[in-house]
Amino acid sequence: MKLQRKSGLRALTVGAVAITGAVVLTGCGSDNNSSGGSSSSSASSTSSSAGATTAASSISCEKGSILSSGSTAQQNAMELWVKNYQQACAGSTINYKASSSGQGVIDFNQGTDAFAGSDSPLAADEITTSKKVCSNGEGIDLPMVGGPIAIGYNLPGVNNLVLDASTLAKIFNGKITTWNDPAIKKLNPGVSLPSTKIQTVHRQDDSGTTDNLTKYLGGAAKADWPYPHAKAWAANGGQAVAQSSGVASLVKQTAGSIGYFELSYASADSIPTVKIATGAASPVEATTANASQGIAQAKVVGTGSDLALDLSAAYTTTAPNAYPIVLVTYEIACDKGNKADTLPLTKSFLNYVSSADGQAQLSGAGYAPLPDAIAAKVRAAVAALA
């Protein structure tokens, strides 16, 4: 056939297409925060390795290798921590595979993971299953990475938009359909709002981000958000896009649109974010520091050494500078009965991660450090792992 005679040229062109494709893909994939994060991390990792012998240091090295997997929401934080830890401790390998929260829990309960990352605490039946893996113990949730969910919008001419929980719920539920709706006008006196239609953008794939946003909407504006919180988007209408990066790029592309994603996507694509009117003296902006203030309102609801958090107090807080739309991701490990060969390194790594030094790394990467009170409890729980 023809094809054979031209196979050389064809192969060349296929190669060219592949290379162009790879360039396009990597161009799109190199999102967010690696620049800010890595520079700060390399600086502090040298400081921490230099200070490894002092009492104040957070890294007490262990050797070995552990596997872990789970939430993609904490992927960037995890990469940062793993890099710092491995630089400070020769002979240690920590392999975090960012698959998904669901997969992380499954891996953990099958005994493949030393610890797993998850956007939501273990469900009752998952704890029951975990008892098989943790001899004489069970899986516990250790809050480790917090973060704000930013509400990004694209409204030419408007770069300071304030909304509250109820208008946000009505917008995402299709009850408020134009930007010059009286409810939005009331929250933004003096801003000239266009009469364009609001295009809401949400996740097409099941996502912990959706779960946490709908928890907030249900918690702070129950009357306007009739759906239970879920990883799948429940409201009708609006554009559905895959992945946070997809939501961010569609918001950037479409005038009159509004969507939600982790803060790092907003800063990477320079998308303006909504300030939330919480009832505090002034509307609260989505920043890592404000998110930490929000998480500080949370209550520990886990029993024993389990530190699952109830964020509902954060959703309705009126504390100054407390951003209410927050999510917390957990590390899941056995309280007792961790595998003997992975326990020392797991403890040592989680100890570093929950330390003041480890938490301080987070804000550079768009995450929120845990508030001190909660971080102290996490450290105590990590120290008690057996």
Added chain:
Amino acid sequence: MTTTAPPSAAPPEKQRTVTRPGDRVFAGLSRGSGILLLVVMAAIAVFLGVRAAHAISGDHGNFLTTFEWNAALTPPKFGVAVLAYGTVVSAVIAMVIAVPIAVGIALFITHYAPRRLGDVIAYVIDLLAAVPSIIYGLWGALFLVPHMHGLNLWMNHYLGWTVIFKMTDPDAPARSLFTVGVLLAIMILPIITNVSREVIRQVPRMHEEAALALGATRWEVIRMSVLPFARSGIISASMLGLGRALGETMAVATVLSASPTISAHLLDSPSGGTFSQNIVAKFGEATDFGRDALIASGLVLFFITLLVNGAARLIIARRKEYSGANA
């Protein structure tokens, strides 16, 4: 799915030839391959069946008629109605657009174009097949969707009375089943064009020359001798393309704005979903049970493909003039 009986390969051409060891090895190999294919297909079917049965028995909606897909709910509720509709509709749109164009290109290459130009076009068409589907997805989302908007408004204005081209929200980005259909049409062009071109080349020269000798124009030659001869081959080619359109995943997931609704308005933007798109969207965060549910939806796609292929085989069997084309 072209499994027919395991081939009783290489029958002796002359009577009472000596069966050499090579013949026996070859016969064994080809029989083995045939059986292996059947075993693999059976294994897939059993796997799908078992996991699907588990999921469907735990479903609190009607699996075939429920619109939403929420396997994480307690009690779980999911169904394939929207997915089946979206899969079939987007594939039909793709076929309606792609088949005439593909046959046109094939005829142009074989009958109208100067040899060099034909070669170049054939080559460029081949190239389309080598582009990974995620690239089509990116191109679709970043280029096609914004550019479809004007066309959509035009169709809404002039063809809105047909209901299917009516837009409920003309402001929404064009992330609709129709756009997906257009994208799929581009993606399945190379396979249909390629096979059609090869089939059209097989039309005996004598047929065409005879028609020419009777005074037929070039178009009449094509209509009366080429197309009837190549028809079953073109149908086979279309079925190959249809298979790809039914199963396309990443490009659809990138371009379509999925929602648990069935809408007759093809240009509406939050609309429907397809089996593969739903699987890729839900797989990541799915629990064990959720994965079984997705596998059950895969089984339905399996059946749909089976039906389509069966129907195509029936059509081809009725036109046996050209039997070598069921590639």
